[in-house]
Amino acid sequence: MALDEYKPQSGGAELDGERKSFDYVGTRPERPDGLDKVTGRAKFGADAHAPGMLFGAVVRSPHAHARILRIDTSKAEALDGVKAIVTRADFATGLTGEFANVLENVMAGEKALYDGHAVAAVAATSALAARDAVKLIEVEYEVLPHVTDVDAAMAPDAPVINDSYADASVPEGFNANVVRYHESGHGDVEAGFAEADMVFEDTFKTEATHQGYIEPHACLGSLGNDGKGELWCCTQGHWYAQKYCAALLGLETSQLRVTASEIGGGFGGKTTVFIEPVALALSRKANRPVKLVMSRSEVLRATGPTSSASMDIKIGFKTDGTITAAEGTFRLQGGAFPGAPMEFSAMCAFACYDLKNVRQVGYDVVANRPKQAAYRAPGAPMAAFAVESVIDMACNKMGLDPIEVRLKNAARDGSKASYGPRFDQIGMVATLEAAKAHPHYAAPLEPGQGRGVASGFWFNHGGETSVSLALSEDGTAQVSVGTPDIGGSRASMALMAAEVLGIPYENIRVTIADTATLGYNDVSHGSRVTYASGLATIKAARAAVEKLCQRAAAKWGIPEDAVKWENGCAVPSGPNAGDFDPMPLADITATMGQTGGPISGHFEATPEGAGVSFGTHIVDAEVDPETGATKIVRYTVVQDAGKAVHPTYVEGQYQGGAAQGIGWALNEEYIYGEDGRLQNTVFLDYRIPVASDLPMIDAVIVEVPNPGHPFGVRGVGETGIVPPLAAIANAVSNAAGVRLKSLPMSPPKILEALEAGGDA
């Protein structure tokens, strides 16, 4: 979720309080696209071909910070098979705001701002010819001083990335690399700390990690000189791609039709554009379709990792564990452009707790690294790492149970959130109670093992949504949604439509519509799909049901409001109850052409009732003091889903979030050399968890209905990555007997901490 799209969710009164049970929602049917995905038939980004297609490749800066003095394309142009070369001159001019930032990131202008920044691109008749041509493009650079660390970038004498970035929020006296500032909270923290029996204070750091989707970015673009284009790409949001590509190429938005391919993972990293505008620019120049696919090292060097962070946390406690005040400072480095989600860090940091006095401050810092992109609950995991570590340190010191302390301070229905609004009906306490009752929490530990507990919060999101549902003559239904299906959302849409229509799940086909087929849809992000596209699907189905009832009423010659919908049939009700046999959906649709025409339902809105989400994780870790290696021996996720539409896929989200958190906590990091170049640009060196690294991950679904959704659904995708960094750090610290304050907790760092000593 991009910063400018965040809206505090207002709760709302959508929940169908009459409903006592579900026929379809909550069941676990096979996903509609399962067959395609196990047979190799599903078409992902790189699987498209077009007649006359060319292959693109991108020239990237080997320098972290350099002025581009000259680009000589003459040798490349002379190479057999080369059809087009583009540089910044081939894109729109005069853009402002985020359009300008995205263009600058897609293709460098005057300066290369990070190792891997695109400076030119070529299209040729084969991928090999394109790759050869890249090597023949000569770029002359004037290398400039660079900075990649967040704290170093804030230093007074640090090289400045761009002296026009900083906005009016930044207090005086900071280096120009501090580009935005945030402050929030309530109460009087100084008075709160004065009330405390003990105050704990520490500093924490996390490195940038990559979303690590297995499918590299890939697209196929076709753009003519008439300004009309087609784009196929793997994206979390094809309307976003349409809007940004059109702006960057100077097109009318509606003239570019974008189709989302199947998407091989995104986790936030495919919520923006990188190669898509480049493929279109090459296509316009060559007058042929152009396919552009990133290599893994391009993905790691040039697409959005998350922010790195440096954080100070101070929390005051009474001896019984009551928190009297909490304060946090969050410095996030988001690459060479403004936008590090430091507000989200600040706002989520203490949101699990009902605090009288709380204050949080954020700094958005730029450095010579790739432009950060959203990564699953952007900003929240690192903040939770710092805050939940301090709570664990306090529990250890005061001899208190970590779940009891959290229960004592937990945010409840009606609590004033640390970031401002009052919570509606929430599940923080429910997750803690379920964690406390779980056998994992009482299980004995082996020698060398430690247990960690942590909670986490994420806002969840609504966003612009359009859904269209059309009934067919044979009584089946097709649902068109605009949110790419990243992890089984077709199944949840079909379940929700089946629930309303009362026809079998199997009779509903859900399609991800292209940009020409449906109104605008916000990106698949912010855990919004099952909530917002689900709500829209339910309302579209209800609109169709209303028409079905009207047709039945007309046939029976009774008033429209005397017909209700039950179990897939129109049924006379009220004074007419029992006068006619129930009329099944298929009987009505069979003749709909003669009774008033096709029956469809659609819904367009920006729902704002995405219920917030909480989770609590329990982790057992074993640390080898000889090597510093850590093994996760047991892992339990407890999270509130509101209502789990397809529980198996909800479990999958919890397990996936935990696994990514394990990677972030233990292994994954962006390693920059002295020269500012990324040193680990392949999966061998940027090591995400593999099957043999992990245990089974127990997923416990808690259901506290969200008042903002007809069936009580809350988004579940992101919260699962918020507690793991902290829960694992707490487990590792308790196993090692020393406190780990910097991620990843790689073997050298653990050995260093053991050497330094101290308390856990």
Added chain:
Amino acid sequence: MTRKTHVTATVNGDTVEYLCDPRETLLDVLRDRLNLTGAKEGCGTGDCGACSVTLDGRLVCSCLVLGVEAEGKQIETVEGLSDGDILHPLQQKFIEHAALQCGVCTPGVLVAAKSLLEKNPDPTETEVRYWLAGNLCRCTGYDKIIRAVMDTAADLREAS
């Protein structure tokens, strides 16, 4: 232009012929010349396993094999897993267990898992985890993948 090489191989039981540049990988050939796009390129360096196929029965990353090396060889890809419209038990179990979310690693995982069960019909959880350690999945945390493979193995043992 580099001179291309003529290659004859068998893919999923069918004889195929192609011309390929000596620099092209078997994965490039499968995807771009034979239109078998089931195998995916996730890394191009043999680290992710999304391009897993078997070459004369041996599990390989097709991004680490050159197209010209396939001369006279038997190649099996995800497209050859099912028997006509009857899914391989692994394919069916992956759907039942929701052992995939985005599905991009799935073709490689399935090919690798089939290769495991042919060698070891009764693997322990640890053996499955180590065998599949070369197949990266970023979505699932592997839990449901491991369960699907173990469940398939149990069913196949019962059936045999």
